[in-house]
Amino acid sequence: MSVISFSSSSPSSVASQSLLSTQTYRSTAIVANEPLDKQGQFNYEAARRYFPAQIIVDMRALTQNMKRLVAETKKYNPQAQVLGVVKADGYGHGLIASALAALAGGATWLGTAKVSEALLLRQAGIGPDRAHILGWMSSALDAPYEELILNNIDLGIGSFDAIHAACQAAQQCHTKARLHIAVDTGFGRNGFTPAEFDQALSLLQDGAQRSLLDIVGLYSHLAVADAPQNQEFVRWTDQQIESFNQFVDRMTAVGLKPQIRHLANTAATFSRPDIHFELVRPGNGFYGYEADPAMGTPADFGLVPAMSLQAQLGTIKTLPAHHAISYGRTYITDQETSIAIVPLGYADGIQRLASGSNELGSLHCDHQGGPVRVMTAQGPRLCTVSGRVCMDQFLIDLHGLASDLQVKEGDTVQLFAPGRGAKYCEPTADDWAESADTINYVIYTCLRNRIPRLYVHAKEVLSENDLQLLDQRSILS
Secondary structure (H helix, E strand, O other): OOOEEOOOOOOOOHHHHOOOOHHHHOOOOEEOOEEOOHHHHHHHHHHHHHOOEEEEEEHHHHHHHHHHHHHHHHHHOOOOEEEEEOHHHHHOOOHHHHHHHHHHOOOOEEEEEEHHHHHHHHHHOOOOOOOEEEEEEOOOOOOOHHHHHHOOEEEEEOOHHHHHHHHHHHHHHOOOEEEEEEEOOOOOOOOEOOOOHHHHHHHHHHHHHOOOEEEEEEEOOOOOOOOOOOHHHHHHHHHHHHHHHHHHHHHHHOOOOOOEEEOOOHHHHHHOHHHOOOEEOOOHHHHOOOOOHHHOOHHHHOOOOOEEEEEEOOOEEEEOOOOEEOHHHOEEOOOOEEEEEEOOOHHHOOOHHHOEEOOOOOOOOOEOOOEEEEEEOOEEEEEEEOEOOOOOOEEEEOOOOHHHHOOOOOOEEEEEOOOOEHHHOEOOHHHHHHHHOOOHHHHHHOOOOOOOEEEEOHHHHOOHHHHOOOOHHHEOO
16 A cells, blocks of 8 residues: 655645645644634634544635636626525535625525525525525425525425425415426436426416416526536537527416526536526535536636545554454555554545555455545655544554654544645545545535534635624634
């Protein structure tokens, strides 16, 4: 199993590009290369006391990413608006913080999949004067449509039951339900198919005529817009766009012309300006990552990943050569070495597929585990998950003796952050995705809420009123 080591004098940009500077690994005094005020220092130390790992979210990066997406959108269509997708707890970055950063960056809409998160945004204090909110996933038979309507939340619907439920809720509330109609343009997931659409239009017309429904929008989702280099996929995206336009024409023909059309995700926001329409819905780009590595790196699009994941080392001990590590004996030490516990496991969202194995192990194959940046006496060193990821922890082979490397229990190590990649000793979520044979979205959206989220540069980009909407214990700077 390989290890990358850099001397302290190497021309690495780790200290400037990573969230935590070299000094931070030995001290809690500096985060994000800047001193913390007294309260920020207290919050950081409190988080470390109660959980041995932290998620650091750079609010400035989130805000700048949204500004970049807004600028890209308005470059081609000055009238188009941007919806910040904050579903799945803000892709793991925190629902409320992500929503506030999106608004600070120029988004005028917020979008959640689960309608419960849409309600949480309103309950947190983001009123209709600040943003339209769209929620698009619920069971029509159980969803709290009355509460959603009264909270001025737009409903994304794509079933006959949902239309009936929206009409019934609007009648109870004496308020029109604002609907965005989901249509299936070939994705095979949500929305009315072309064959169902006439029946849907009949129901929508009836609801609109009874002053129960306000048909606001029409939307769909693209399947392969993140592969613009693949001509077959480009043709498929063209077919989806053609199908979407046909749905628009069918709505318009019966007097239900949608006020807002939205189809563009992150990939299409950058690659298909022809479908910006009235609204775009960037998700992953807002959090600083490309839609797919095939499109390039975040830097290619002027984006900066906003999340860093770090942990404090647990037990460190020395093992002899030919000693097995973790379940299944998939990793066997090839020499006397020190191993260290990183106190995060699959119960925290660390992908078990990012486990590491070597030729000496029972699988007789070398698989590079997820990368971890460790500070040593010789400078930063890249180690990898050694053996299988456990429920609450995984192990790393230091490929040397901890006493020589001056690695100690309690030292902070970095799993991923903004950077150039593992080969530069700057591991990213893309590196973890590669190890686990998945996509970067999975790496950060799966991180469990028992890991504290801490926010830097919040005071720089948020107003005083917005700062009060955050958990004050989570603010570092």
